[in-house]
Amino acid sequence: MTVAVLAAMLAVPPVAAEDRGAVTNLPLPRFVSMKASEGNVRRGPSLSHRIDWVYKRRNMPLQITAEHGHWRRVQDRDGAGGWVHYSLLSGVRTVIVEADMLNLYARPDASSQVNAQLSLGVVAEVRRCEAEWCELSAGGYRGWAGKGAYWGVKPQEAFE
Structure with a gap:
């Protein structure tokens, strides 16, 4: 086995390009915070989807994991999440x-x-x-x- 072949086998695979949101073209996942003091977390990305719970802490950090229209799928530090309207979120990092x-x-x-x-x-x-x-x-x-x-x-x- 040549040195070049061995080096290629041991090489770290290239890092995949960072995923980008289909709506904003911003990196996914990314951190944001709750702009509102209260926000509904829905099962899907529309008002017709059921509300699973309500976030009640302004400035709470959240991680956006997906985008669909005006909706963002978010996750909190415990891994719980759902879909939130983008108007309830802020780019301010917390x-x-x-x-x-x-x-x-x-x-x-x-x-x-x-x-x-x-x-x-x-x-x-x-x-x-x-x-x-x-x-x-x-x-x-x-x-x-x-x-x-x-x-x-x-x-x-x-x-x-």
């Missing part, structure tokens, strides 16, 4: 804290000063993310938290 007393640091460095601590279940706005840290804002406090202790961003996602 996360929900999954660890009690999450430290918000002055810089993306665990040895920097702690600005605040966030309790389990707090919803915080995401200001920006680097590979391993995101800058969060909640209750008038702002700081950096390492990824993994909150839901609403992808593990290596970075944005301004």
